[in-house]
Amino acid sequence: MDFTFTPEQDALREQARDFLTANSEPAWAELAELGWTGVSVAEEDGGAGLGFVEEAVIFEELGRALTKGPYLSTVAAVLPILPSELQAEVAAGEASWTLALGPLVPDLDTAQRIAVVGGDGIFELEGAEREILQTTDETRPLGVVRGGAPGRRLADSTALDEIRPRLLAALAIEACGVARRALEYAIEYAASREQFGRRIGVYQAVSHPLADAYTQLELARSLALWAAWCVAEQDELAPVAAAAAKASAAEAAVQVCETSIQVHGGIGFTWEHVLHRLYKRALWIESFAASGTSLRAEVAAYVLEGKKAPGPAPEPVLTQGG
Amino acid sequence: MDLRDTAEEAAFRAELRAWLEENLPGDIQGHRGGAARFEGEAMRAWSRALYDAGYAGLTWPKEYGGGGAPYTHQAILLEEMARAEAPPHVGVIGIGMAGPTIMAHGTEEHKARHLAPILSAEEIWCQGFSEPGAGSDLAGVRTSARLEDGHFVVDGQKVWSSFAHIADFCILLTRSDPESTRHAGLTYLIVDMKAPGVEVRPLTQITGEAEFNEIFFNAVEVPVENLLGEVGGGWQVAMTTLLHERGTLGFALQAALEVQVRKLATLARDRGADPIQRDKIAREWIEMQAVRYTNYRSLSQLMKTGLPGPEGSISKLVWSEANQRVTKLALELLGPDAPLWDGNAPYGGYWQYQQLRSRGNTIEAGTSEVLRNIVAERVLGLPKSR
Numbered sequence: 275m276d277f278t279f280t281p282e283q284d285a286l287r288e289q290a291r292d293f294l295t296a297n298s299e300p301a302w303a304e305l306a307e308l309g310w311t312g313v314s315v316a317e318e319d320g321g322a323g324l325g326f327v328e329e330a331v332i333f334e335e336l337g338r339a340l341t342k343g344p345y346l347s348t349v350a351a352v353l354p355i356l357p358s359e360l361q362a363e364v365a366a367g368e369a370s371w372t373l374a375l376g377p378l379v380p381d382l383d384t385a386q387r388i389a390v391v392g393g394d395g396i397f398e399l400e401g402a403e404r405e406i407l408q409t410t411d412e413t414r415p416l417g418v419v420r421g422g423a424p425g426r427r428l429a430d431s432t433a434l435d436e437i438r439p440r441l442l443a444a445l446a447i448e449a450c451g452v453a454r455r456a457l458e459y460a461i462e463y464a465a466s467r468e469q470f471g472r473r474i475g476v477y478q479a480v481s482h483p484l485a486d487a488y489t490q491l492e493l494a495r496s497l498a499l500w501a502a503w504c505v506a507e508q509d510e511l512a513p514v515a516a517a518a519a520k521a522s523a524a525e526a527a528v529q530v531c532e533t534s535i536q537v538h539g540g541i542g543f544t545w546e547h548v549l550h551r552l553y554k555r556a557l558w559i560e561s562f563a564a565s566g567t568s569l570r571a572e573v574a575a576y577v578l579e580g581k582k583a584p585g586p587a588p589e590p591v592l593t594q595g596g
Numbered sequence: 597m598d599l600r601d602t603a604e605e606a607a608f609r610a611e612l613r614a615w616l617e618e619n620l621p622g623d624i625q626g627h628r629g630g631a632a633r634f635e636g637e638a639m640r641a642w643s644r645a646l647y648d649a650g651y652a653g654l655t656w657p658k659e660y661g662g663g664g665a666p667y668t669h670q671a672i673l674l675e676e677m678a679r680a681e682a683p684p685h686v687g688v689i690g691i692g693m694a695g696p697t698i699m700a701h702g703t704e705e706h707k708a709r710h711l712a713p714i715l716s717a718e719e720i721w722c723q724g725f726s727e728p729g730a731g732s733d734l735a736g737v738r739t740s741a742r743l744e745d746g747h748f749v750v751d752g753q754k755v756w757s758s759f760a761h762i763a764d765f766c767i768l769l770t771r772s773d774p775e776s777t778r779h780a781g782l783t784y785l786i787v788d789m790k791a792p793g794v795e796v797r798p799l800t801q802i803t804g805e806a807e808f809n810e811i812f813f814n815a816v817e818v819p820v821e822n823l824l825g826e827v828g829g830g831w832q833v834a835m836t837t838l839l840h841e842r843g844t845l846g847f848a849l850q851a852a853l854e855v856q857v858r859k860l861a862t863l864a865r866d867r868g869a870d871p872i873q874r875d876k877i878a879r880e881w882i883e884m885q886a887v888r889y890t891n892y893r894s895l896s897q898l899m900k901t902g903l904p905g906p907e908g909s910i911s912k913l914v915w916s917e918a919n920q921r922v923t924k925l926a927l928e929l930l931g932p933d934a935p936l937w938d939g940n941a942p943y944g945g946y947w948q949y950q951q952l953r954s955r956g957n958t959i960e961a962g963t964s965e966v967l968r969n970i971v972a973e974r975v976l977g978l979p980k981s982r
Contacts, residue, residue: 275598275599275600275601275602275605275668275671275892275895275896276597276598276599276896276899276900277597277599277889277892277893277895277896278597278893278896278897278900279597280597283597327597461976461977461978464978465977465978465979472979473979475972475978475979476978476979476980476981477981478965478968478969478972478981481968481969481972481973481976481978481981482965482968482969482972484972484976484978485968485969485971485972485975485976486968488910488971488975488976489910489913489914489971492890492907492910493883493886493887493890493910493914494886496886496888496889496890496892496893496907497882497885497886497889499597499889499893500599500885500889503597503598503599515885518878518881518882518885521882522882522886567875570874570875570878570879570882571871571874571875571878573878573881573882574874574875574877574878574881577857577861577877577878577881578861578864578865578869578874578877
């Protein structure tokens with residue numbers, strides 16, 4: 275049993291953190307140049323031939339840096355179901371994707387292509403009109419697609435069984451990155467801000483909620499890394515682990531952000547401070563894909579009835595309106 | 597990162613599982629803990645069986661009678677013991693606290709005299725740290741040890757001492773310099789519990805049974821050879837003990853929580869659970885998995901670097917609160933049967949007992965308030981509150 279990152283994975287995290295600190299809004303081509311879009315793409319298709327644990331490292335750092343763009347949509351939701359020549363395009367930075375799983379589709383402003391579920395297949399949606407909707411989290415808009423027609427068939431719709439745990443695990447580890455940054459801000463502030471002649475971190479009314487925030491984050495991160503490993507290894511527990519991780523990590527991220535806002539006092543509530551952006555991303559993650567309540571219902575079905583996979587997926591939506 | 601057992605770990609697990617199946621007596625399987633864990637000969641015999649099979653002191657060095665095994669084996673042992681609902685070795689204070697402290701600070705004579713009987717459960721140890729006036733604030737210890745005529749004379753009172761009524765020896769923190777305050781002037785002694793002047797009074801607790809005790813020391817003579825560390829250096833020795841208490845506890849607690857959650861699921865299947873209760877059960881299962889994988893992360897770090905990861909420090913805090921929620925949720929599932937006690941209650945009163953006992957979990961071995969201070973100050977680096 276070994277639950278540590280390899281030196282290569284640690285180096286990848288360091289590279290990601292340095293790069294994202296220096297480049298707050300990287301272009302898709304830059305991410306491709308770093309090799310991030312082809313992490314799990316086979317080497318003969320221009321990728322690195324690595325796996326989901328390496329991608330998880332990047333998801334976490336992108337969450338921490340609150341990076342805008344279609345990385346999560348492309349890599350977590352679409353990449354593994356693409357035929358190899360289309361995977362090669364993603365690895366080369368020539369294409370990015372999003373998946374229209376429900377009526378509200380993420381990253382329609384930045385993703386070049388749209389995958390859509392229809393009948394027994396997943397297709398590329400062609401000729402559709404996109405409308406971007408305003409969302410609280412400005413870094414990850416949602417939108418709707420209208421019209422268009424299914425073009426190239428990408429995969430059988432059964433591929434969704436593989437996509438769902440991937441997406442949930444990716445959201446979970448991204449949430450951990452968001453929470454980590456919010457906690458860092460809070461610790462920094464509590465260790466320097468003075469009131470009543472002392473640094474506020476000495477007061478247990480401040481330090482104990484921060485200890486709880488750390489605790490909640492570490493528990494969630496353990497689940498998210500467990501889920502990531504299960505996805506990478508195609509372990510039979512992947513659906514349950516990913517459901518548990520997403521429910522737990524999204525809730526942790528929201529609560530850690532709320533604690534951080536409270537610890538910051540008035541400044542934490544302003545538009546000027548970055549905290550509200552982290553908070554809005556945490557709320558976005560919590561609402562996306564599946565709620566904590568519905569995910570826990572899946573976990574309960576596993577714990578009490580031994581069901582390993584969730585029930586039938588909601589009716590797929592081919593196109594919305596128009 | 598590979599969460600599977602290595603071939604070698606898998607072999608150890610399989611061998612252990614087979615051994616447990618063969619050797620665990622049915623009458624002590626699934627015991628409810630508490631005082632039952634040290635009452636009667638059965639538990640000693642079981643501890644002895646663990647020792648004979650090489651499962652006691654698994655991570656202790658071979659020269660001291662241990663298994664010299666890596667910590668991963670200890671984790672597997674605790675997991676498998678929990679899965680089989682096997683009671684732990686009766687010498688928990690000896691194996692978890694006294695033994696490691698003797699290994700770190702004891703003389704060769706101490707090691708030769710005390711370590712093997714701890715593992716074989718021939719001798720039971722208790723801990724004399726807390727006092728009526730020194731609980732979370734351990735540096736307030738007042739039990740005195742006066743050096744005269746080649747021995748210490750110990751006077752004072754200790755409290756919350758589990759196993760004291762059956763113990764052969766006590767690890768005792770005393771104040772040897774009456775002029776000293778706080779962390780200085782403390783001295784750490786090994787005390788024979790059969791010595792004249794030692795009096796043990798069991799304390800009946802919230803569950804109606806006595807797991808812990810008061811110990812009174814009335815001019816008890818302790819040979820100077822029983823000193824651990826230096827005269828006046830007791831605080832450093834005590835920190836070794838507490839480090840081991842908190843360090844090795846994580847996996848035992850996780851294993852105990854796995855048993856509770858499994859029993860909770862059984863209860864829910866037996867008696868039914870509504871959607872809101874199912875949601876709560878899922879939360880507890882998720883939390884249990886989170887504690888497990890947090891322990892794995894900390895353990896992996898320990899195996900690689902020799903130091904456990906900081907996230908391990910949250911295990912006891914999280915476990916104690918989880919155990920309180922799980923047991924209370926069980927009472928909710930029992931519905932109108934919840935107030936019934938002991939033989940009149942479903943499952944022999946297991947859950948009623950567990951729920952009441954769980955209130956001690958956030959107090960014993962470091963209160964949750966102290967543990968939150970430790971996380972805030974040592975892990976997060978916040979300024980000290982005192």
